[in-house]
Amino acid sequence: GAVVSQHPSWVICKSGTSVKIECRSLDFQATTMFWYRQFPKQSLMLMATSNEGSKATYEQGVEKDKFLINHASLTLSTLTVTSAHPEDSSFYICSAFRPRQGKDYEQYFGPGTRLTVT
Amino acid sequence: GEDVEQSLFLSVREGDSSVINCTYTDSSSTYLYWYKQEPGAGLQLLTYIFSNMDMKQDQRLTVLLNKKDKHLSLRIADTQTGDSAIYFCAEMGNTDKLIFGTGTRLQVFP
Numbered sequence: 430g431a432v433v434s435q436h437p438s439w440v441i442c443k444s445g446t447s448v449k450i451e452c453r454s455l456d457f458q459a460t461t462m463f464w465y466r467q468f469p470k471q472s473l474m475l476m477a478t479s480n481e482g483s484k485a486t487y488e489q490g491v492e493k494d495k496f497l498i499n500h501a502s503l504t505l506s507t508l509t510v511t512s513a514h515p516e517d518s519s520f521y522i523c524s525a526f527r528p529r530q531g532k533d534y535e536q537y538f539g540p541g542t543r544l545t546v547t
Numbered sequence: 548g549e550d551v552e553q554s555l556f557l558s559v560r561e562g563d564s565s566v567i568n569c570t571y572t573d574s575s576s577t578y579l580y581w582y583k584q585e586p587g588a589g590l591q592l593l594t595y596i597f598s599n600m601d602m603k604q605d606q607r608l609t610v611l612l613n614k615k616d617k618h619l620s621l622r623i624a625d626t627q628t629g630d631s632a633i634y635f636c637a638e639m640g641n642t643d644k645l646i647f648g649t650g651t652r653l654q655v656f657p
Contacts, residue, residue, distance in 0.1 A: 461587065465589070472578070472639075475591060478589055536584070
């Protein structure tokens, strides 16, 4: 079946550094990917919609200069957390749409990346 | 492992109530969520319920939880065409990871 991978699965970084998280669709082309953030014991919150070949659409309250999204190909979207701070520590999850016949689609979630900023 | 199941489709007439059902297997669930996904868009959190609650109401939305049967439902009163979307339930247990259902596609017709 379709698989969405994320890399790394777990990362620890020092405050002030930048971290890049990759989201790949392994056996299908995804024109649209989504980035979510999940705080401990809290729900998943949509951060941005990533469209191949165009700028990402950010949800209200998400700093686009801090969370840089690049959807450079049909199988890869990256999320870069710039100048990370401890409050950015979270679980980041991506999902990808795989088109089906007509306007229908399936959605697949990545396994998530746990970011800890010290 | 944990499993969350939903029926795939629901079709209702505009103005009627919609009831979307969800069952889960994790007895350690602490939070249960309902998300809405409109065509081409990401998931949006609709509402959630703590596992020690039986019911939560938020405007047109009513969530019912039967913890004994591990059954969760979302009732949408006075369903409108704008409610047409895919609705996902999700549960969170002790692992702190969300487990999603397969989603129920709600279609509202005039």
